[in-house]
């Protein structure tokens with residue numbers, strides 16, 4: 001799984017990667033989280049085409065999923081993962097979402113490139129956690145009380161993880177690539193190309 005923001009699709013490395021992934025028939029799913037803004041730039045201002053049209057030149061099948069719908073997203077990826085594991089080659093998914101916050105600490109909430117009204121309207125309408133919550137409430141499988149307990153437990157777990165990360169010693173430099181790229185095999189190869197030597 002290779003994740004990126006929609007702003008990445010205008011970079012050369014994106015196109016080079018898609019091209020080689022197609023040539024080598026790699027088991028990879030490229031996932032673009034399209035939250036509509038790259039830092040302070042709306043995607044439509046810097047692209048003549050839609051995100052999902054970017055893979056045509058490489059023959060990689062593209063699809064779009066509503067990222068605010070947790071169950072739809074799960075079902076979508078479940079099917080793609082099966083296809084890729086069966087040797088179907090690379091896939092490309094545009095996950096449509098929205099950026100509820102600013103790009104960084106120096107871009108608080110709405111900045112000057114979008115209105116506060118837009119952000120609050122989308123936050124109200126499109127929050128995937130609220131959407132899933134309401135679905136589970138309606139299906140009668142979640143109560144307000146159970147949700148609050150879950151919420152408290154999750155916050156506690158996140159705080160614990162942050163404290164652990166802050167107090168843990170820095171990792172050894174030999175860990176630089178661990179869980180980042182595929183492990184280098186005994187033949188010194190970094191990437192998967194279907195050969196074991």
Ligand SMILES: Cc1ncc(C[n+]2csc(CCOP(=O)(O)OP(=O)(O)O)c2C)c(N)n1
Pocket residue numbers: 004005006007008035037038039040099103
């Ligand atoms: C290779 C590279 N080029 C340019 C930048 C500068 N830069 C930092 S964030 C950003 C845009 C990010 O947009 P997106 O991934 O859509 O994410 P978002 O703003 O929603 O966080 C750019 C161009 C960078 N960090 N790395």
